[in-house]
Each structure stands twice: as structure tokens, then as C-alpha cells.
Amino acid sequence: MSRSLSPLIALFALAVLYALPAIAPRAMVQDLFGILTLLVLAMNWNLLAGFAGLVSVGQQAFVGIGAYAMFAAIILMGLDPLVGVVIGGIAAAVFAVPMAFFAFRLNGAYFAIGTWVVADIARLAISQWKALGGGTGTSLPKGTAKEMAFVDGIKEMLDVSTAAAADALTYWLMLSLAVAMLVASYIFLRSRMGLGLQAIRDNENAARSVGVDPLKLKAAVFLLTAFATGLCGALAFIQITRVTPDAAFSVIDWTAFVIFITVIGGIGTLPGPIVGVVVFYALQRALADYGTIYLIVLGCLGIAVMLFARRGLWGLFTDRTGIDPLPLRHRPPRVAKPSHSA
Amino acid sequence: MMLIDTLAQGMLLGGLYALFAAGLSLVFGIMRLVNLAHGDLIILAAYLILTVATVTGLHPFVAVLIAAPLMFGFGWLLQTHLLNRVLGNDILPPLLVTFGLSVVIQNGLLSTFTADSQKLTAGSIEAASVDLGVVTLGVMPVLTFGSAVLVIFLLNQLFYRTALGRAFRATSDDAVTAQLMGIRPQRVFAMATGIAMVVATIAALYLGTRANFDPSIGPARLLYAFEAVIIGGLGSLWGTLAGGIVIGLAQAIGASINPEWQILSGHIAFVLVLLIRPRGLFPRAND
Known part of the structure; x- marks a missing residue:
């Protein structure tokens, strides 16, 4: 019985979550946005540590780089914040390549502190980026949220203030990111690659003996979760509107x-x-x-x-x-x- | 002249980092445990010395004689009641338990001692210096470096000259066979963590007398210690000293160019060493 019922409950809950900006007060939408941010980050970290055996303590590197790339796209290049979010994800994934090259040299437990060091390097290096405020950080230009794509449409649809419409938009995006993460994780873990990943986690030597390549799979998970973590970080900082190296990292x-x-x-x-x-x-x-x-x-x-x-x-x-x-x-x-x- | 001075300061700073790292290196060498709370445990020891010194009015160098056995006991209990339960083939539980411990210690200290920065006052010795002709060195940094060399010398003697050291090495090589020979690995581990905490207390003494400390600075000390261990090569205590000196030199050189670059230079030196010599400068163990 529970098998046929649970998808229905899940669909209903999802419908309520999507309808929330239309029916709930703005403070609640902002609260939920914060929770969804943590959920997306947790799902990514779970894929890394729980399934790929990569215990990273350096995820703040991807959040910070995502956030700073988004700010750079808006302030230095004059792009739309939503384009900035995508750029944030891409920047995090690009940073993950040298980071993986370095951190994968460290075995097992030392990987954890290695990723932490790299995140600290990223924080200290970004603190030197004077165009984005250096160590004291910078704010989004006034009215950035208002000029974001789709905000006007949402404003008319829900009949709310511009700020509330911007909140609704970022909320929907974060919710969609969370749903996409859940679905993608499920499909990935049920796939041939996911099976290989869990085989590595249970017994690496046995997995290798049947042709699973641990390094390739782990690197793939590392890059993909870096991309999603970067997207999430960039999106989170649209709502925070102010970025400093210490907060972003x-x-x-x-x-x-x-x-x-x-x-x-x-x-x-x-x-x-x-x-x-x-x-x-x-x-x-x-x-x-x-x-x-x-x-x-x-x-x-x-x-x-x-x-x-x-x-x-x-x-x-x-x-x-x-x-x-x-x-x-x-x-x-x-x-x-x-x-x-x- | 400036250059020689910078290099001398950097090398002496490396002594402090070697003290941070020696306990981490010891514990990893014996039980393959990476203790993410190591930095916070050093700060905990600093507050313990501070409390003993404040309550009894003793000089920090005397107070450390009371704090060290207490930290040994704390390390022993930590190992027997918490860490021994999670050691095993799976690296996840010990990492997450020590990470949890790190957050608990940090916030425990924060709610007990507030975020105000503290300092251990050692009196006139803090400002004393010796003139070596070429450079003038502070007495405290020289003392720190000397202590680091002494601690590492004594740990090596312990490792290679005593029955306990033999038990350490045997358990490290093969815990099951060691058990057949009448060694109890759980006790050996507790002993090792206790000794690591004594070294952490000595590190805390110099950390606290040289500069201000507050509850939040533990993780940064963990990173320096970790870098020193990896640069030196796993399993080599003298290597750890060399690793500490590399980090100290890099930080001093970076800071002399631009004060903001101090920490960053240390990290970059670490990355460079690891890229050129993936197993560190003096590797012994295979993992």
C-alpha cells in the first residue's frame, strides 16, 4: 500500500511547495529558501561522501567561487543575475579540475584536510581581488533584483511587490534545483555508473577486478557536485545581496x-x-x-x-x-x- | 640583512608549526587516525594553561606542568571512550566524529570564555632577545624552536628505544599480530593520544605566550600542522620538523613582501611541494 501511496504524497507536497509564494507570507518563503539551500548542498555532499567515499571539507570553495563569479558577471560584465548563476556553476566546476588534480593525490582521510586547504587558498586569493572589494567584499548594485528576468511577470501574476517577486523567483529556482538534484541522484545511482560507485565504496579491489575505474567515476562525481554546489552558492547570494570572502567561504x-x-x-x-x-x-x-x-x-x-x-x-x-x-x-x-x- | 632576518624568523616560526604537527603525526602514524579536532585541542590546552595560571597565580611555564597531565588524561579518555569505538576500515566515522568534536570544542570554549582574545603573560622573557651579530632573535622564538627539536628528539627516542615505542611500532605495523604478542592495541592507542595531547599542551604554551588566541583559531592551526606533516612525509617525525620549517619560511617570505600574503604563501608552498614530491620530503610509511 505504501508503495502506491508515497508518490502521491510526494507529488502533493511538491505542489504545495511550488504554490507557496502565492499563499504564504514572504518571511516563510525566505525561510524555506534557506532550508532548500542547505538541502541542495547536503544532497551534493551526500553524493560525494556517502556514495563516492570523498569526504570533502572544502565545499565552501564551490559556494564561494559560485557566488563571486555571479557577482563578477553582474558588476563587471553587466549580465543578468540568472546568467550569473549559471556562470557561477561553471566557474565552480572549472575550479574543481585543478582542485581534483591536487586533492586526489591525498589518500583517504587526508583528502578531507586537503580540500579544506584548497578552499582556504581560494578564500585568501579572492580576498586579493580588489575589483570585488578585496577582503571587505561588495554588494549587488541597487535594483539588481528588480531588473532580473521574469521578475516583472511574477509581480503581475502574484500581485506582489518587486522584492517579493524576486524572492519568489529565487525560491522557485532553488526548489527546482533541489528536485532536479534528487531526481538526478536517483537516476545516477540506479545507473551503471552509480552501481559502480557503490561497488567501489563497498570493496574497491573487487570493483576494479570487474572493470570499474574508481578514479574516473570519483572525478566525475567531484566535478558534477562542484557544478551544482556552485549554482546553489550563486543563487543563495542573490538573496543575501552582499558578499565577503569570510561569508562566502x-x-x-x-x-x-x-x-x-x-x-x-x-x-x-x-x-x-x-x-x-x-x-x-x-x-x-x-x-x-x-x-x-x-x-x-x-x-x-x-x-x-x-x-x-x-x-x-x-x-x-x-x-x-x-x-x-x-x-x-x-x-x-x-x-x-x-x-x-x- | 633583511633577507637573513626574514629567513631566521621563518625558520623559528617553523618550530611552532612542528610542535602543532608532532601530535598529529604521532597519532596518524600509530592508528591511521586523522584528527580534525587537533587544532581545537591545542586551543583547549591554551585555555587550560590560562585557567591554571589565573587560578593559582603561577607562571605559564609552571602552569603547563599541571595542564599537561590533565590533557594527557583527557586524551586517554577521549581515545578509550570515543575514538576507539570508531576506528576501523571505514574512514568516514573517525573523520566525522573528530569533525563533530572540533565544532563542540570550539563552541564550548566560545560559551565558556567568550570570543575575546586572550594571551598567556610570561613576563620579561617575552620581550627579551639575543644578538647573534648577523641577526637579533627573540628569546621566545628560539625557545620554541629548541622545544620543538627536543620534543621530536624525545619522541624518536621513545619510538625506537623503549618497550612502549616497540608496542607503538608493532601496533602500527599489524595490530592483530601485536595483539597475539600480548599487546592491547586499545591501550596503546590511548597512550599515543595521551602523549599527543601533552605535545599539544607544549605547543599551546608557545602559541599563547607569543600571540593572542581565541576559540575560533583552531582550524587554521590544524591546516598548518597538516601541511607540515604531509610536506615532511608521513611517518617521519624529523620530516615533520622540516615540513614545519618549510611552512614557516614560506609564510615569513610571503609576509615580508605583503602582510596579506602570509597564510596564502604557506598554502602555496604546500601545494608546490606536493606537486613535485607527492609523498613528501622524507616519506617512510606507504599510506
Whole structure:
């Protein structure tokens, strides 16, 4: 029963999410935009760490480069912000090539700190870019959001202010990015390449012996997630409207939160980041008044999950109930002969 | 003249980075654990020295004698109660647990000691200097460098001349066979982390007396330490000292051209060394 019902529930939830800017207050749309940003980042990090075994602590490099490329496209080249977002994604993917060339030399655990160093290099180098404000950063020119493509149309359609229309547009784009990430991850992981990736994760030598090329697959995942992370970073900073090297390359905002979300929700499972982002948001709401306590709780939760339930809340749920709406397992072909019953 | 001065300062700074790195190198060498909280543990030790010195009124160099055994105990408990549970073939759990630990320590310190920067006051020795004719060096940097050499010498003696060191090497080579010979790897690991924390406390003493510190600066120290370990080559403690000196020299040279380039120059030196010699300057271990 649950199999036929869950797609319907998912479609309904999606319809509500898309309709939200028309029915909900603007503050809620902005809140959800923030959550969706973290969700997209978490899905990307989950693909890297949970499926490709690449534990990166340098994802803030792609967010920052995406954001700065978008600002450069608007301020220095006078392009539309939406074109800037695409340029942000491409810039992040281009940066990922030398970064991969370097970081892939570091084995296993050292890859984590290696990516962190590269992200720090990117932050320090961008701080020297005087045309975009150097270390103190810069803001989007006034009225940039108003002149964005489609904003006028949305304004008339929803009958709202220009600023709210711009919020709705970025929200829809982020929501679509999240949906596209989920669908693309599912198709990718169910594909031949995805199967190879999970084979590498389970036993690299065995996977190589049947012709899977770990380096090629891992590099492909690294570049693709860099592109999506760059898009997400650029989009996020259209709404923030101001960029500084410290904010755009913040390891806490763009990587630590994302790691905890994925770990708590369930690393190496597709719905894990969705579950994690819900828990994260609830915690944030509950502990908003306690400042740093909130991060301590998050860190302790992450440690507890790694100690007691390595596949997170979603892993616990599927183990207990046997329900898994997005199964990644491939069923073996049926054998014609009936097997012995025990 | 300027150049010699810069090089001397850079080399002495490298001593501090070698102290940051020695504990990381030791723990990785024995249990293949990459501790992402290492930088924050150094800062924790600095606050511990500060607290002991403030409460008892002792000089930081004496307070460290109380702080070091406490940090040893903390490291021991950390290993036996937390890290031993996640060690294994999968690299993910130890990485994520130590990353979580890093965030917990940082914010724990932030809520206890606030974000104000602190300093360990060591008195007149801070400003003292020795004139070597060619260059004039601060006593503190010279002391830091000397301590780094001494710490690495003692760790090497421990490794190659004592029964404990033999247990370290045996467990590092093959934990299962070591167990057959009556060594308990879990205890060996706890001992190693304890010793790493003692070294971290010594590093914290010099970090805190030379410059200001606050709860947020741990991750940057982790990056310098990591760079020193990788440049030196995994498994070689003297290599770690050389790696620290390379980072220190690069930072000093970068800073003398433009103060904003100090950290960036260190990172770039690290990338260059790794591109030319992927296994570091003095590699020993194969991983």
C-alpha cells in the first residue's frame, strides 16, 4: 500500500511547495529558501561522501567561487543575475579540475584536510581581488533584483511587490534545483555508473577486478557536485545581496552544517539529507535563543549518530519498518526453480 | 640583512608549526587516525594553561606542568571512550566524529570564555632577545624552536628505544599480530593520544605566550600542522620538523613582501611541494 501511496504524497507536497509564494507570507518563503539551500548542498555532499567515499571539507570553495563569479558577471560584465548563476556553476566546476588534480593525490582521510586547504587558498586569493572589494567584499548594485528576468511577470501574476517577486523567483529556482538534484541522484545511482560507485565504496579491489575505474567515476562525481554546489552558492547570494570572502567561504555555514544534516539524516541514503534538513530546522527553531549551545548540540548529535546509528535517522527508519520509497538496491534476477523453504 | 632576518624568523616560526604537527603525526602514524579536532585541542590546552595560571597565580611555564597531565588524561579518555569505538576500515566515522568534536570544542570554549582574545603573560622573557651579530632573535622564538627539536628528539627516542615505542611500532605495523604478542592495541592507542595531547599542551604554551588566541583559531592551526606533516612525509617525525620549517619560511617570505600574503604563501608552498614530491620530503610509511 505504501508503495502506491508515497508518490502521491510526494507529488502533493511538491505542489504545495511550488504554490507557496502565492499563499504564504514572504518571511516563510525566505525561510524555506534557506532550508532548500542547505538541502541542495547536503544532497551534493551526500553524493560525494556517502556514495563516492570523498569526504570533502572544502565545499565552501564551490559556494564561494559560485557566488563571486555571479557577482563578477553582474558588476563587471553587466549580465543578468540568472546568467550569473549559471556562470557561477561553471566557474565552480572549472575550479574543481585543478582542485581534483591536487586533492586526489591525498589518500583517504587526508583528502578531507586537503580540500579544506584548497578552499582556504581560494578564500585568501579572492580576498586579493580588489575589483570585488578585496577582503571587505561588495554588494549587488541597487535594483539588481528588480531588473532580473521574469521578475516583472511574477509581480503581475502574484500581485506582489518587486522584492517579493524576486524572492519568489529565487525560491522557485532553488526548489527546482533541489528536485532536479534528487531526481538526478536517483537516476545516477540506479545507473551503471552509480552501481559502480557503490561497488567501489563497498570493496574497491573487487570493483576494479570487474572493470570499474574508481578514479574516473570519483572525478566525475567531484566535478558534477562542484557544478551544482556552485549554482546553489550563486543563487543563495542573490538573496543575501552582499558578499565577503569570510561569508562566502565559511566552513561552518556551507560545510559543517551540511555535514551534520547529512550525517544525522542518514549518510549514504537518498532521503537522508531531506530528513536531516527537517531535524536541523526544528533544532534551529527550538534553540535559536541559546546561540552557541545550538552548534554544540548539533555536534554531539552528529557524534552520537556515528557511534550508534551510522546510517542516521533514515537508516534507523528503514531498518525498523522495511519501508524504503527510494530503493537503490538492484534485485537479483529471479531463478526459475522454486527455492527450498526453510 | 633583511633577507637573513626574514629567513631566521621563518625558520623559528617553523618550530611552532612542528610542535602543532608532532601530535598529529604521532597519532596518524600509530592508528591511521586523522584528527580534525587537533587544532581545537591545542586551543583547549591554551585555555587550560590560562585557567591554571589565573587560578593559582603561577607562571605559564609552571602552569603547563599541571595542564599537561590533565590533557594527557583527557586524551586517554577521549581515545578509550570515543575514538576507539570508531576506528576501523571505514574512514568516514573517525573523520566525522573528530569533525563533530572540533565544532563542540570550539563552541564550548566560545560559551565558556567568550570570543575575546586572550594571551598567556610570561613576563620579561617575552620581550627579551639575543644578538647573534648577523641577526637579533627573540628569546621566545628560539625557545620554541629548541622545544620543538627536543620534543621530536624525545619522541624518536621513545619510538625506537623503549618497550612502549616497540608496542607503538608493532601496533602500527599489524595490530592483530601485536595483539597475539600480548599487546592491547586499545591501550596503546590511548597512550599515543595521551602523549599527543601533552605535545599539544607544549605547543599551546608557545602559541599563547607569543600571540593572542581565541576559540575560533583552531582550524587554521590544524591546516598548518597538516601541511607540515604531509610536506615532511608521513611517518617521519624529523620530516615533520622540516615540513614545519618549510611552512614557516614560506609564510615569513610571503609576509615580508605583503602582510596579506602570509597564510596564502604557506598554502602555496604546500601545494608546490606536493606537486613535485607527492609523498613528501622524507616519506617512510606507504599510506
